[in-house]
Amino acid sequence: MTTTRQPTISPLAWGLLLLLGFIWGGSFFFGRIAVQHVPPFTLVLLRLSLAALALHLYIFGRMGIYELLKSHWKAFLVMGLLNNAVPHSLIFLGQVHLGAGLAAILNATTPIWTVLIANRVTTDERLTSAKIAGCLVGLAGTAVLIGPAALSKSDIPLWALLLPIAAAISYGFATVFGRRFRGLPSPVTATGQLTASSLIMLPVSLAMDHPWALPMPPMTTIGSVLALALVCTAFGYILFFRIITLAGATNVSLVTLLVPPSAVILGVVFLQEHLAANAIMGMGLIAAGLLILDGRMVKFFSMKRTGSTA
Secondary structure, eight states: OOOOOOOOOOHHHHHHHHHHHHHHHHHHHHHHHHTTTSOHHHHHHHHHHHHHHHHHHHHTTGGGHHHHHHHTHHHHHHHHIIIIIHHHHHHHHHTTTSOHHHHHHHHTTHHHHHHHHHHHHOSSOOOOHHHHHHHHHHHHHHHHHHHHHHTTOSSSOHHHHHHHHHHHHHHHHHHHHGGGGTTSOHHHHHHHHHHHHHHHHHHHHHHHHOGGGSOOOOHHHHHHHHIIIIIIIIIHHHHHHHHHHHHOHHHHTTHHHHHHHHHHHHHHHHHOOOOOHHHHHHHHHHHHHHHHHHSHHHHHHHHHHHTOOO
């Protein structure tokens, strides 16, 4: 019986993985700053459209991008809705009340929802005992996080805590839907969905926020918007695909564990945020659930028990 082995992670890949975790953690940090002066839907539009423009310039006619955009435009619209427009809007709406760290922790439940959704809508990704255990542990961490708000013992509205979780569910559907793009160059998929989601958010922003009437935001907000679009989104996607090439899709999923600590550190250092005890406990449980889902923890203890080094 042959088994498939995960590609090893080189020092370069580890460095890029840590960098990506810091960058994507920074998206919650910059989002928290920007949403104080830019309405959520307009902020989403700016983030997506500037990132789409940057990726179009990066590809600039290579990889058959224009033919692929034309032939897959319906799929890109769905992917843009599920993976960009809806979750980003929900996260920024929640961040009106949530700190960067707490929003990132709640959104880190994405792999848990992805497993549950894939089990329902696909035929080749079924729940195993390890996946069930990982989901239960991760969901327990989520319950610990939102518990005080549900009991009216928190200064944060319950709806604000639920929005990043709803965004994570949307990301889960996007992950399952995104399987149909396997034959396309990954940068084209990123550019296509960002382009489509920008078109989706344009009328939403115009109707809901009336951006032409907004006052000029401070320079810190403008810088945060540019960082969100160009660093956290456009460069983040490029870095993500580079890591997949170096270490494989399974290993790059480890970034999920790195994003919340990065967002927490940035929030504590620069925004004077602090996490309550239940948030720290919830983050630990969610991280444990993600490790169980990833399978490395189960394999490690299995090898320790059997004395195997293979």
